[in-house]
Amino acid sequence: MTDVYDGFGEGRIGSPRSPTRPHSMRRRQSMQVLELESRVEQLAAENRLLAEARAQAESSLARRNSSQAAERDNEIQALKRMLQEANDVIERLKQTNEGLRSSTSAIAVKHHEEVRRLESEHAQTARTVTDRDAEIADLRAQLEATKQQIRDLQQQILDSAKSHSVSSSDDQQQLDFLALHDVDYFDSRCQQLCVHVQQWVLRFSKFSDLEPCLLTSQINDEKLIDRLDNAVLDGSDVDAYLQDRVRRRDIFMSVTMTMIWEFVFTRYLFGMDREQRQKLKTLEKQLADVGPAHAVRQWRAVTLTLLARRPAFAKQRDQDTEAVVGAVLDALSAILPPPDHLEKQIQKQLRRVVAEAVDLAIEMRCQRADYVMLPPLQPEYDDAGELTETVSFNADLMNERSGEAASRVSNEDLEAQGATVRIVLFPLVVRKGDDSGRGDDEIVVCPAQVLIAKHHNTAASAAASQSGKKSVRMVTPSSDAGGASLFARSNASAPGGGAPDDQASDVGMADAGGYI
Incomplete structure (x- = not known):
């Protein structure tokens, strides 16, 4: 066949083809196959990559799981x-x-x-x-x-x-004239005075029971501060006692009795003006240089007994008593001011106590024997202000007077234990000579009433401190009477701000020792 026809998938070689003409079926299939092959290769490559990644991930996960398992095991x-x-x-x-x-x-x-x-x-x-x-x-x-x-x-x-005395009528009249007493009488009077002072101090403190005392750092009176410091003998801080509403009474008692001793018991005769006291003191010294001691004491007893009966003496004695009351009350009020409405009552009670001390002091001076209230013990300090030594308890001269119910230790046991004296509440009273004024031996009339330091406070027995048991009379070493004197000071209570010179009160202290 000479003619050539276009068929499916074929064309004329060299024949012109339109650009808009679609590809042939075979060509399209070929192109699709190529695309599919390319896509398959791409997917295969991706699949290989994913497989490799999966293998790596599985390997990493296995290693991590193994490490975690090992850690958990550890x-x-x-x-x-x-x-x-x-x-x-x-x-x-x-x-x-x-x-x-x-x-x-x-x-x-x-x-x-x-x-x-x-x-x-x-x-x-x-x-x-x-x-x-x-x-x-x-x-x-x-x-x-x-x-x-x-x-x-x-x-x-x-x-x-x-009734059977063969002495002369003058001696008999003299015995009737003098108010002579024995040791037991003055022991009882001293014990009674100590109790009355203690009772007054108790009332004074109780009237301001809820009020605090001023401490030594708050007091401007140096002499009062010295009185407070001297009241404690064992080196304790007096402020510690003032802060205690019960123990501060011991400090008040010591200060009060020390002032009464200073202003009353150091006088040659309380209630006599200073000039006359000095003259009598000088005269007694001159008589003692030439005459026997018992005769001089007899002269003193008669002379002071007569002088004490003068009306002018009674007036001066009352004025001096009032001055002592004011001095004591001023000192304690500076530490613990009493309530205003009770001040007169406190003063009246203190006046009775001081009057009792005055009567006792005058009676002691009008005896043939020398009855002496010795100076209260005081602490001694060195230049640095440190306590040089403490005072040991002496059962012959002291009586522990804490009055604690649990106290069952005797004075002798306290001395054997070496107890230390903390506070002197009442000074020691001794007698020099016998009742007729002969001899120079001293015996204890009333032992010093003291409190012992806490570390030795097994305390004296309550029987010795509360029953008024009379101490055995002990001979003591010779000591000079007195130990302090008084300066002149006008009576603050006198009208017009002072008193006449012949009636001036002289409550004050001097450095000279002995009676003045």
């Missing part, structure tokens, strides 16, 4: 070791607890037995103390009865001696 092993150690500690603590429980039980049983034993001993001791208290009360009653018998016998002897 943690488990560490926790097991810690658990084992904790179990060991628990077991050891259980054993310790069991041991402590058994020892505690044994100690508790032992202590219970000890407590029962101590309770039994305490009951026995309480019964013994009760028996001793009853015995002491019985002995006190017997002692008082014996004292009364002794006084009656002494009075009978004195009456008998007076």
